[in-house]
Amino acid sequence: MQKLGEFKLPHFFNYPPYFTLQPVRDTREKQIQLWKDLILDYCKTQKVFVIGLEEEFPLFSNPVIERSLTHEARETFLAALVVEGRAEWMDKNHRKCLILWHRIQEWAEILVQFARDNGLEDGVVTIEEIRFGTESQGTDLQGIDRTILNRALKILEQKGKLVVFKGTSTDDEGVKFSL
Template sequence: MQRLGNFKLPQFFNFPPFFTLQPVKETREKQVQVWKQLLLDYCRSQKIFVIGLEEDFPLFSNPVIENFEKYFNEKLCDGLLGSLSHEAREVFLSALISEGHAEWMDKDHRKCLMLWFRLQEWADYILNFVKDNGLQDGVMTIEEMRSGTETHGTADTLHATFSIIQELAGIDRGLLLRVLRLLEQKGKATIFKGTSADDDGVKFSV
C-alpha cells in the first residue's frame, strides 16, 4: 500500500479515474465521498488545518500514476496526469463545507479551513479537557492549551485526557479562538486579552 510519509493512502489513490471529475452522478457521488474522507483523515493525522487550492498540497497529485493517456482520451482529461483540477479540488472541499467539516477562508475560495471536528465538537473536546484536568475556574493561556501540556487528570481519566491532548496539541490558533468565543457566548468561558498574543488567556466556568 502506498504511503505519504507515515500516512497510508487508500487504494483508490492509485487509480487515474479518481483524479478526474466523473460525469455520471452516481459515480461522482462515490468519488466525492472517498475524497472527503481522505482529506479529513490526512489533515487530522498530519495536523493540517489550512489547505490552499492553488498550493502544492500532497493529496492533489499522485506522481506514481503514469501514462494517463492510455486510459483516457486527452480531451476528457480534467487536469494534469494524476492531478486534481482546480474544479475538482473545489468540488471536494465544497462537499466538506456543506457538512460543516470545512470553511472557505476567503471570498475567492483560495484557502480552506479544515474541520475534522465541527466547531461544536471542538467545544465539547475542550470542555472535557477542562473537566478531566480540574481546570474549572482556573485561568490558562491560549498557548498552554495549544501545547497540550496542562494535564492533571486522575488514573480514571488518563486515557481520555491523552486523546484530548493529542487533538488540542498544535491546534490552529484562529480555530481555537473561534471555539473559545463559541463557549464564551454560551457562558462557559471568558477570554482575557494579554499584553501580547502569547499572554491571551481564558477562564472556564463548567
C-alpha cells in the same frame, strides 16, 4: 501499500479516474464521497487545518501514476466538505479552506473535557498553553489552528462557561474557565 509519510493511502489512490472529476452524476457522487473521507482522514491524522488550493497538498497529486487534481476538482471536493459543515472557505475567492475534522461544537466539547481532565474547572490557562502546553500533548488540541480555537472559545464564552481575557500581546491571551 503506498504511504504518505505515516499516512496509509488506500488502494484506489493509484486508480487514474480517481483524479479526474467524473462527469456522470452517480459516479461523481461516489467519487466525491471517497475524496471527502480521504481528506478528513488525512487532515485528522496529520493535524492539517488549512488547505490552500493553489499550494502543494500531498493528497492532490500522485507522482506514481502521474496524475493530479485540476483546480476545479479540488474546489469541488472541498466545496462538498463545506456543504457538510466539515470545512469553511476562509476567503471569498475560495483560495483557502479551513478543514473541520471536528466541528466547532465538537471542539468546544473537547475544550471542556480538557479543562475537566486537568482540573481547570475554575482555573486559568493561556492560549499558548492550550496549543502547545504539556497538558495538551497527545490530544487533538495539540497545535490547534488559532481561528478554530477562537471560534470554539467564543461558543463557550456565549454560554458563560469561560471568559477570554486579553493581555498586552497576543501571546498573553488567556482563558478563565467557570464550569
